Amino acid sequence: xxxxxxxxxxxxxxxxxxxxxxxxxxxxxxxxxxxxxxxxxxxxxxxxxxxxxxxxxxxxxxxxxxxxxxxxxxxxxxxxxxxxxxxxxxxxxxxxxxxxxxxxxxxxxxxxxxxxxxxxxxxxxxxxxxxxxxxxxxxxxxxxxxxxxxxxxxxxxxxxxxxxxxxxxxxxxxxxxxxxxxxxxxxxxxxxxxxxxxxxxxxxxxxxxxxxxxxxxxxxxxxxxxxxxxxxxxxxxxxxxxxxxxxxxxxxxxxxxxxxxxxxxxxxxxxxxxxxxxxxxxxxxxxxxxxxxxxxxxxxxxxxxxxxxxxxxxxxxxxxxxxxxxxxxxxxxxxxxxxxxxxxxxxxxxxxxxxxxxxxxxxxxxxxxxxxxxxxxxxxxxxxxxxxxxxxxxxxxxxxxxxxxxxxxxxxxxxxxxxxxxxxxxxxxxxxxxxxxxxxxxxxxxxxxxxxxxxxxxxxxxxxxxxxxxxxxxxxxxxxxxxxxxxxxxxxxxxxxxxxxxxxxxxxxxxxxxxxxxxxxxxxxxxxxxxxxxxxxxxxxxxxxxxxxxxxxxxxxxxxxxxxxxxxxxxxxxxxxxxxxxxxxxxxxxxxxxxxxxxxxxxxxxxxxx
Amino acid sequence: xxxxxxxxxxxxxxxxxxxxxxxxxxxxxxxxxxxxxxxxxxxxxxxxxxxxxxxxxxxxxxxxxxxxxxxxxxxxxxxxxxxxxxxxxxxxxxxxxxxxxxxxxxxxxxxxxxxxxxxxxxxxxxxxxxxxxxxxxxxxxxxxxxxxxxxxxxxxxxxxxxxxxxxxxxxxxxxxxxxxxx
Numbered sequence: 203x204x205x206x207x208x209x210x211x212x213x214x215x216x217x218x219x220x221x222x223x224x225x226x227x228x229x230x231x232x233x234x235x236x237x238x239x240x241x242x243x244x245x246x247x248x249x250x251x252x253x254x255x256x257x258x259x260x261x262x263x264x265x266x267x268x269x270x271x272x273x274x275x276x277x278x279x280x281x282x283x284x285x286x287x288x289x290x291x292x293x294x295x296x297x298x299x300x301x302x303x304x305x306x307x308x309x310x311x312x313x314x315x316x317x318x319x320x321x322x323x324x325x326x327x328x329x330x331x332x333x334x335x336x337x338x339x340x341x342x343x344x345x346x347x348x349x350x351x352x353x354x355x356x357x358x359x360x361x362x363x364x365x366x367x368x369x370x371x372x373x374x375x376x377x378x379x380x381x382x383x384x385x386x387x388x389x390x391x392x393x394x395x396x397x398x399x400x401x402x403x404x405x406x407x408x409x410x411x412x413x414x415x416x417x418x419x420x421x422x423x424x425x426x427x428x429x430x431x432x433x434x435x436x437x438x439x440x441x442x443x444x445x446x447x448x449x450x451x452x453x454x455x456x457x458x459x460x461x462x463x464x465x466x467x468x469x470x471x472x473x474x475x476x477x478x479x480x481x482x483x484x485x486x487x488x489x490x491x492x493x494x495x496x497x498x499x500x501x502x503x504x505x506x507x508x509x510x511x512x513x514x515x516x517x518x519x520x521x522x523x524x525x526x527x528x529x530x531x532x533x534x535x536x537x538x539x540x541x542x543x544x545x546x547x548x549x550x551x552x553x554x555x556x557x558x559x560x561x562x563x564x565x566x567x568x569x570x571x572x573x574x575x576x577x578x579x580x581x582x583x584x585x586x587x588x589x590x591x592x593x594x595x596x597x598x599x600x601x602x603x604x605x606x607x608x609x610x611x612x613x614x615x616x617x618x619x620x621x622x623x624x625x626x627x628x629x630x631x632x633x634x635x636x637x638x639x640x641x642x643x644x645x646x647x648x649x650x651x652x653x654x655x656x657x658x659x660x661x662x663x664x665x666x667x668x669x670x671x672x673x674x675x676x677x678x679x680x681x682x683x684x685x686x687x688x689x690x691x692x693x694x695x696x697x698x699x700x701x702x703x704x705x706x707x708x709x710x711x712x713x714x715x716x717x718x719x720x721x722x723x724x725x726x727x728x729x730x731x732x733x734x735x736x737x738x739x740x741x742x743x744x745x746x747x748x749x750x751x752x753x754x755x756x757x758x759x760x761x762x763x764x765x766x767x768x769x770x771x772x773x774x775x776x777x778x779x780x781x782x783x784x785x786x787x788x789x790x791x792x793x794x795x796x797x798x799x800x801x802x803x804x805x806x807x808x809x810x811x812x
Numbered sequence: 813x814x815x816x817x818x819x820x821x822x823x824x825x826x827x828x829x830x831x832x833x834x835x836x837x838x839x840x841x842x843x844x845x846x847x848x849x850x851x852x853x854x855x856x857x858x859x860x861x862x863x864x865x866x867x868x869x870x871x872x873x874x875x876x877x878x879x880x881x882x883x884x885x886x887x888x889x890x891x892x893x894x895x896x897x898x899x900x901x902x903x904x905x906x907x908x909x910x911x912x913x914x915x916x917x918x919x920x921x922x923x924x925x926x927x928x929x930x931x932x933x934x935x936x937x938x939x940x941x942x943x944x945x946x947x948x949x950x951x952x953x954x955x956x957x958x959x960x961x962x963x964x965x966x967x968x969x970x971x972x973x974x975x976x977x978x979x980x981x982x983x984x985x986x987x988x989x990x991x992x993x994x
Contacts, residue, residue, distance in 0.1 A: 732956060780956035784949065790887060793943040796925035801939045806887050 214250050217242040222257045229258040230570075232268055232552030236275055237493070237535055241344070244284075245276035271554040271700075273327065273536035274343045274493050281316045281323030283362060286340040290329035290455045291690045292613045292676055298337035301355045302326070308359035322362050328538060328694060329455035330494045333613035333676070334381045334620045341368055343536070344496045347375045376497070380462045381620030384636060386607040387599070388583050389623045391467055392590070399473050400513075400520040402589045403480050410481040411437070414585060416593025418605035423449055423541075423578035424648060424672030425751075429585070432575055436482040436565040439573035444484035446475050447569065447576040449546055451492045453538040454649035455694060456674030459609040460579035462621055464491075464498050467583055468505045472529060474582025476519065477589045478575055479527045487529035488569070490546050493536045502531055538698035542752055543576040544568075545700070556702050557750035580609060580673070600626035604665035612637045614646075614677035622675075630669065631660040639677045644684055644766070649674035650691035651755035654684070654762035685770035688763040689717040695756035706753030709744045713737065713760060719783045720774040727781030734771055737764065825876040825979060828859040828869045828900060832889040833916045833948055834882025836862070837965045838907040842879075844968035855979055870899025877978055878903045879961075883913040884949045888942035897955040902978060905957045906971075908964040910950065917948040959984050962991055 221238040225231040235254060240246055246269050248262075255265040269275045287293070287302045306313055306324055316323045332338035335348040345368060347358070354375065361371055382389050403410075415430035436444060448471060452460040463471055475487050491499065506529055509515045519527045537555045539545045544558035547569050568574020577585075584606055588596045597605045604626035610633060613619045617638025624633065634642055645655050647664065648671040655662065655669060664671050678687060696710040716737055720729040741757040741764070748754050764771060786806040794804050831839055839862055845852065856877075860869040869875065869892075878900030884890055897903055908914040919927065924944050928935045951957060961974050961984075970990040977984035 782954045784953055786890060786945075786954070789945040789947065789949075790943045792923055792925035792946050793928065796928040796935045797937040797943065798935075799937050799939065799943065803887065803939050804943055806890055 211247070211249060214239075214243045214247070215253050218250060218254055219257070222254065227257055227259075229260050230550075230552045232258060232260070232265065233272070233535060233549055234532060234552075236265075236269055236272075237343075237533055240275060241342070244282055245278065245280050248277070251277075268552065268554055271537065272493075272534075275535055279316060279320065281311075281321055283322040283368065284342050285322060285324045285358075285362075286327035286330075286343075287324070288328075288330035288332060288336060288338040288340065289326040289694075290333055290336070291687055292333040292456060293329070293337040294690065295614060295682070296337045298350070301337055301350050301352065304352060305355050305359055308356070309362060321365065327494070327536065328453065328698060329457075331452055331458040331461050331492075332378065333456055333458060333611065335379060336613075340494060343493055344368075345376050346378060346494075346497055348378055378461075378465070378497070380466055382462065382623075383612070383618050383620040384622040384624065386623040386625065387587055388463070388467070388470075388580065388607055388609060389621060392470060392473075392586065396590050399476060400522075402473075403477065403520045403522050403525070407437070407481045407483065410477055410589060413588055413593040414481070417584075417588045417596035418593075418603075419581065419584055419588060419596060420604070420666060421578055422580035422584070422608065422673070423543075424454070424651070424670070426666045426670055429577065429581055432565055432577070433478060433482050435563070436484075436573045436575045439566050441571075441573055443486070443570075443572045444479075444482050445569040445572050445574040446479045446482065446484045446487045447543075447546065447550070447574060448475050448487070448489045448579055448582055449541065449543060449576050450495070450579050451490050451534050451541040451546060452495070452579070453492055453541045453698075454651060454672055454674055455691075456611060456613055456646065456649050456676040457672060458611045458613075459621055459673045461495060461498070463579050463583050463609075464495065464502060468502055469509075470583045470586040471579055472505065472509060472514075472582075473589070474577075474585035475529060476514065476527060477585050478577065478582065480520075480522065480525060482573070482575055484575070485526055486569070486572075487527060488550055489529060489531045490540070490550060491531055491533050492540075493534045496533060499531065499533065506531070537700070538694075539700040539750075539752055542750055545750070546576065547574065554700075556700050557752070559749075601663075601665050601667070603667045608664060608671065609673060610664070610671065610675040611673050612675045612677065615639060615642070615679035615682070616677045624664070626665045627663045627668075629661055629663050630655060633664070633675060634660065634677065637677070639679070641680045642677055643680050643682060644678045646674065646676040646678070646687070646759070648672045649676075650694060650759050651752065652758065654688075654759055654766065656766040683770060684763045684767040685717075685720070685774065688759045689714075689721060691759040692717050692756075695752075699753065699756070700750075703747075703749035703753060705743050705747035706749065706756060709740055709748075709753075710756050713740050713744075713757065715783070716740070717760075720771060722774075724783065726785040727783045728777035729775045730777040730779055730781065731775050732780045734764075734775055737771075824854075825856045826859050826873060827856045827861070827877045827879065827975075828875045828896060829861040829863070829879040830869070830881065830892060830896060831862065832880065832882035832892065832910070832951070833885035834907065834909045834914075836881070838879075838881040838910075838963075839863075841963075841965035841968050842971045845972045846968070848972055852975060856975075869895050875900045876902065877975075879906050880904065880910050880951055881906045882909045883916060884945060884951060884954060885916050886942040886944045890945075890954060893951055893955055902958045903955070904974065904978075904984075905951050905960045907966055908962065911952070911960050911962060913948045913950045914964070917950075920947045961986065966990075 218239045251265045252262045255262045311317045314325045330338050337350040338348050419429040420426040515528045540549045540555040542557045545555040549555040564574045609623045692713045696714045699706045699710050701707045744757040858864045859875045860866045878896045974984045
């Protein structure tokens, strides 16, 4: 037994050593080292973390701190095959919970636990970005299976029980379609006769900057910051070295546009990054790819290899003498907060994904303190087009304040989910019409941290000056309960809080408990108007007291649904006054057992509130 | 301390106080208002309180103010708190233990049955003894609380400010200088 354990840990150390060598024992690559090591060892036991720490010149505490931060790192044993059901609200609307229960029943495991022989474990994870072809699941943090149904889950259980390796599962399960329903300029791709990147980059950097400024392009990640201003600030910041980072950590539930851009328009994205590097004078580029998109890695690496062979990357990139620029891909490991740019940079540096205090902004001091531009995948894609067709052309699309097009990831209650690209300024009603949505009650625009728009406001337009969007568009018809939607999003934020600041770490959990009380999901008491009042208080605290923007927006679904769907809350506040949410009699169970008492004094009633 | 004089009131307010799973430190801090006790006693009379030795709250009439020190560690605490809620118009959670469970809640990660076994060996089963709860609870988990006075203990001036506010019919807002995080 001891021998077997020694041999196992010896093998684990050897696996780690191979990974460490590949990353040249660079402590900045810690997240990548842990990820690749775990892909072999299944989980990360403490002695293995100590081994990695020693090899990288870090302390065990530093390495454990990182391993403990990311959801996809396991510091306790897990099954050799790990199944994670995507748990976005749209997956649930497609029946994911019943399928999860079905698989668990077939395998004889409970969610979150390991099968007795250690063969597999089944659990949930945050949205995998496959809402238009869900329910979906993730296998070993690597492959995805789409379009789950009872038959597919049954067959999956058979394969798991038979011990069939993942490579031999039916290939059709892993199919991910682009699902483009309406293409405008970005999704149509670059014209065949478009000028090549070397031609585009032959112009001076200032000309590139001027074109982006003239285009009026604003960031597509959600905040809508003017791209040219960001680039200019980075270019003007002192220091010899600069970075360009593409934020492909598409973690906002219900968003899957970047997945398609990376799968089918990767060259445009890398063109945009290279143009940005030329404009700001950067040498180093990173694509930070969310861990859930691991299956895209090989094809993206292939594109980079080809581009290096074409001279588009590397020394004198694109034939511009003195322009040395290359791009590396780093994978995330299941942390929503890493979509925040400063948290993303921390993760790139191999640390916990905790947002930094700003200022300094990344354009002043980003990756390793170097001036760094972080832009969304779609922003870089737009740059690839603007650099070729000019700023005026892009500025002619959309509205005066919101130029160009925007890609919407449409999912939920509609006949034709998928990607829809429109000029900015398009009314919500038109998108709903086009995707075949009927009897719609509300749309969650921009994901949980965006806005819940009720039917009375469907004449509003998606634009920075009206309803801004980071790209998600989740449709809820009249059969849906918006209270339950908000409760689902509240669980998401509580799960994804990075834990740094108390208002977010504790506040998001208090919101969940209060909503659970209204849903009568735990405890013994009924909710009252008191509980709704407390929800308003929590909303105020989170909007004003958190460390980063993600915490500040964690109560957006709560705030919007309280405002627009207050009745859904009010009908659950059935008690005339405050009731405890604790089964007080159950709180005496241990003492009753220890004393053997059963007299009247050994019991408490929960409902004797005066 | 030059507090403004309290205006004439038609009758004395009835105040009840209790220490549940607390250390009486909050009560000691209340007594630290020193000579202001004379001013206070002109305006209030005490109902159930360690200061009066009255055993049951509200027997002599509805109380205007209830001050509760300490969290809930056993069944009797729950009954007493409920009686306070039933007989006090305004109920105030006083001190860290009442608000969060405080020091006694450090036992919450242990099984209270195991603790009893370890401490007593043969665990007493006398029905006179209140049974401990599985977890020490803050009082707002069990009854509605109107106001909270933070601190361990809250400083005497914070008590004085709270009582002055309540006596004057104002919503008590602790002065920032009286709330300390340490």
